Amino acid sequence: MKNEGRRRGRGRGRGGEDDESEEEEFEIEELKDSTKSSWKSRFKLLRxxxxxxxxxxxxxxxxxxxxxxxxxxxxxxxxxxxxxxxxxxxxxxxxxxxxxxxxxxxxxxxxxxxxxxxxxxxxxxxxxxxxxxxxxxxxxxxxxxxxxxxxxxxxxxxxxxxxxxxxxxxxxxxxxxxxxxxxxxxxxxxxxxACRVTEFFEKMEKDIRINYLFTRIVKLLVVELYCTHTAACIFYYLATTLPPSKEGYTWIGSLKMGDYSYSHFRDIDLWKRYITSLYFAIVTMATVGYGEIHAVNVREMIFIMIYVSFDMILGAYLLGNMTALIVKGSRTERFRDKMADLIKYMNRNKLGKNISNEIKGHVRLQYESKYTEAAVLQDIPVSIRAKISLKLYAPYIKKVPLFKGCSSGFINQIATRVHEEFFLPGEVIIEQGNVVDQLYFVCDGKLEEVRKQEDDATEESFMRLQKDSSIGEISILCNTPQPCTVRVCDLCRLLCLDRQSFTDTLKIYFRDGRLILNNLLEGRESNLRKKVLESDITFHIGMHESELAMRVNFAAFNGDLYLLKRLVEAGADPSKTDYDGRSPLHLAASKGYEDLTLFLIQQGVGINISDNFGNTPLLEAIKNGHDQVASLLVKAGASLTIDDAGSCLCVTVARRDLDFLKRVLANGINPNAKNYDLRTPLHIAASEGLFSMANLLLEAGASVLSKDRWGNTPLDEARIGGNKNLIKLLEGARIAQLSEFYDSSQGIHGINKDEDALS
The missing domain is CATH 1.20.58 (Methane Monooxygenase Hydroxylase; Chain G, domain 1)
Structure with a gap:
């Protein structure tokens, strides 16, 4: 693509002239519903x-x-x-x-x-x-x-x-x-x-201001008259090829009509000879059974055989055309009827010269290029139509730079959804600032991208679009207005894809959607354009990744392993977190989905990652009582970490949640963690008189000797509460912990003495 750098000016002082030209055009092309018109309008039509x-x-x-x-x-x-x-x-x-x-x-x-x-x-x-x-x-x-x-x-x-x-x-x-x-x-x-005459009649047939039936009848009469005229001249020529002495061996030399003989026919008046030949040529063509020409020599026989055979073909042609006129089956007549309806519509709604010319140009292009829409395939099954589209359009879609690296499935889906459209030179495909609802791919032709300047009076052409280019992709993918106007330079054949079909396909082929965005960002050759659009494209890539992460989390939350695998295979990152910092592993662990948890662990998802609330996947599994999932996580190397573990354990004890306390202690949480008052879970259990919880904490290694900020130990809290069994339990634990502490101290003291002796 070449950067042209051309500027064009738009005249602003031509409004009156344009209005006048529009009025003149509609005045000339306006259809007359009445057969009566003045000599002036007839002269204007002729002119x-x-x-x-x-x-x-x-x-x-x-x-x-x-x-x-x-x-x-x-x-x-x-x-x-x-x-x-x-x-x-x-x-x-x-x-x-x-x-x-x-x-x-x-x-x-x-x-x-x-x-x-x-x-x-x-x-x-x-x-x-x-x-x-x-x-x-x-x-x-x-x-x-x-x-x-x-x-x-x-x-x-x-x-x-x-x-x-x-x-x-x-x-x-x-x-x-x-x-x-x-x-x-x-x-x-x-x-x-004679080809010039034929071209003249073809032009007359397409002129909707001239009665089509009249034009066709005149054309057929001219064809018949010309064929019989030529045959009459050849008939006479065959008679003149023999010398005068043998003119009795010719059809006209032996001709006798009534008492009049055509002997010495060369001396007869030219006009009479021509009329005679023309008469027999017409009668022979009509073959009404009377008055046909009679061959006398071999050459005349041969030509009459050829002529009669040709007459059968000509007769079939004339009858076929007359039948077509009656049933209105002619393609040209359908074109005229369509054009007449369009012009009536344009005149009634005053659409303006430019729009009217574009409409008429498209209809004429369809007629002259024998272009028909896919309506002819409507009766064919959808599966066969999809195969036809795939055969016709897939080779073009594969070559589009926007789809470089995309999967064959995605290419095939796009190819089955596009349809063809033709555009004439000078037409605007997409205008700057508009919301685009069609994505176009160039099969043939050339286009240019132009951008309006700040004064809206001039345009700058900065890029040429050729075969395999795409149009409207920035507006559709980035949800922004069209950044430039796209105008046709040569007759273009474009493949069109509506926005909804494109976005629906992207929802299925997630990985291809990311590739398309990267291709869009990398495929801009204009540095200025890249700088302008890079932020929009980058922002949309971020939105696409966030949406993809939500889809993965949604599949994990619902336990849909098949969808989760498809998303990951399509390029989704299972380690991405949502707005709360939760990964798919958090959700799978909280719901107890063992198969999803195992799959995510195999995909390398971080097993110790914390969300915005400080929860890890292992903690989510423990909170919701999913021991099997917790075991899978522990085997994979997960460790239980809780922000402010002391407060968490104290609250758990206060809530009397024995099961949760068992699970967290079994997974290595420190039973001596303290809260903001330096109180341990054993303080809370002792003050509340919770014997079973106090016993569980002691078995997990809770210390009876720890003091809160008021200097109270768990045993002091139990004495205040008056629970004798709990006091007895804590006193026994105190003695055991003190003796253990004493033994360890003596051991350390003995070791020090030995070291002194050795020294």
């Missing part, structure tokens, strides 16, 4: 049809596909060139009808017809020169090509040779060559000019 609305778009400088200025280029919509085409059309009609007549009835033109023929050939020679300067619209890109070399090459490869040969004075060449008969056959080259 518009002949291209005489004096809109100068023509000779001078123009821009070709490469942006170079070209001189003396004639645009097809130039008013005087359209007049010239109508002038040449008249000569084409004359030449198409006169050529068979010249071949059949003249062996050397008389002077007056010879001069007329020369004048016509000069006109066609001028047209050949003009065609080297007429711009054309490229069928692939739909852009106007104004390069002299391309125009000349296209014409030389198409019709130049035939047009040039048709302009040669074959009558003069025939006379100069000694009237050799094979030279006259070259006259038939001029029949290629």
């Amino acid at each position: 518009n049809e002949l291209g005489l609305d004096l809109t100068w778009s023509g000779i001078g400088r123009d821009t070709d596909t490469n942006g170079h200025l070209e001189r003396f280029i004639i645009r097809p919509d130039n008013w005087w060139y359209m007049v010239w085409t109508q002038f040449i059309l008249i000569w084409a009609v004359y030449s198409s009808f006169f050529t068979p007549l010249e071949f059949g009835f003249f062996r050397g033109l008389p002077e007056n017809l010879f001069l007329l023929d020369i004048a016509g050939q000069i006109a066609f020679l001028i047209d050949i020169v003009v065609r080297f300067f007429v711009a054309y619209r490229d069928a692939h890109s739909h852009r106007m090509i104004c390069n002299h070399n391309l125009i000349a090459l296209r014409y030389l490869k198409s019709r130049f040779v035939v047009d040039f040969l048709g302009c040669l004075p074959w009558d003069a060449i025939y006379k100069a060559c000694g009237r050799k008969e094979p030279v006259r056959y070259l006259l038939w080259i001029r029949l290629s000019r």
Whole structure:
């Protein structure tokens, strides 16, 4: 992609002119519901049809596909060139009808017809020169090509040779060559000019202002008349190939109608000979069973067989077209009806010139390119339609840089959900600042990204989009307005994917969603654009990770091992914590899910991590009484750590929660931990008279000699409470702890004496 750096200005003082042009356009194209109209409107319609609305778009400088200025280029919509085409059309009609007549009835033109023929050939020679300067619209890109070399090459490869040969004075060449008969056959080259007449009728058929039935009937009449006219000239020519002495062996020389004989037919008036030939040609074509031409020699027999066979085909063609007119099955007629309805809608709602042109351009593009939507596949099962889409579009989706590294499953899902759309040059796909609801992928064509300046009066083109590019991905993925306007440069074929389908697919393929965001961040070639969008993309990546962590925690909370495995396989990090600092292991341990706990331990999740409330997975399992889960955690190396363990144990004892006290003591918690008053759990048990808890604490190693901040020991608290059994228990524990302390002290004293003796 190339950074163009072009700027364009938008004129602000043309509002009135635009309004006037809109009014003129709608005035010309407005459909007449009534058959009555004034001579002025009829003249205006005729003038518009002949291209005489004096809109100068023509000779001078123009821009070709490469942006170079070209001189003396004639645009097809130039008013005087359209007049010239109508002038040449008249000569084409004359030449198409006169050529068979010249071949059949003249062996050397008389002077007056010879001069007329020369004048016509000069006109066609001028047209050949003009065609080297007429711009054309490229069928692939739909852009106007104004390069002299391309125009000349296209014409030389198409019709130049035939047009040039048709302009040669074959009558003069025939006379100069000694009237050799094979030279006259070259006259038939001029029949290629009939293509201009065909193009004229095709244009008339697509013009919704002219009655379609009338146009088709006129066209069919012209076809029939031209075929019989040509056949009549050939019939007469076959009769003239025999010498005058054998003219009785010809169909016209042996013809006798009533008392009138056609012997010595060469001396009969030209008009009468032509009418006679035309009469028999028409009757033979109609094959009504009376008056058909009768072959006399072999050549006439052969031609009549060919002609009658051709007549059967022509008759089928004429009847088929008339049937299509009655049932309105013609594709052109459907196009006309659709265009007529659209123009009525545009006139009624005053949509404006630009929008109207875009609508008409799209409809005409669909007609001319034989483009049909996927409606033809509606009756096919969904599974087969998905295979068709996969076959057609998957190769394009794989090449999109946005999807680099994505899984084949994700690519296939996208390929089955896209559909094709075509856009003409100059159309805006997405406008800056809009909310995008479609994601586009470029199959063919070129586009440009432009950005409005601060004054909103100029635009800067800073990037070219070509094949395999994506459009609208920033707005959809980052939930931001479209940062730039995307405009079509060449005729484009795009694959479209609606936003909802794309986001639904991303919810399933989580890992691919992260890859897409990374590709989006790395794939921007413009440094300025990268700086502007990097924060948005980074923020959205953070949101995506947070959402993914919540999904993992949700699966852990609900015990959905299958979903948890899928999320982890899709790239989710099981060590990520939620807003409370809880990991999936916290939730699995608190719920007692042994299989999830084992899976998370195998995935390397931190087993001693604390949440925002100081709870570890092991503590969560102990609190909720899940001994098996606690055992799994301990075997994996988990250690029980409690913030402010003294207060926790004191509260546990005060609540008389013996089971929790047993579990925490069994997992290594210090029974002598103190609270803010320097009181141990044994102080609380002694003051409350809780014998069983005091016994459990003593077995775990609780000290009877510890003092709180008031100097009281647990035994003092028991004496105050008056529980004799508890006092007895604590006194026995006191004696045991003192003797143990004494023994350890004596041992230490003895060791010191031995050391002194040795020294």
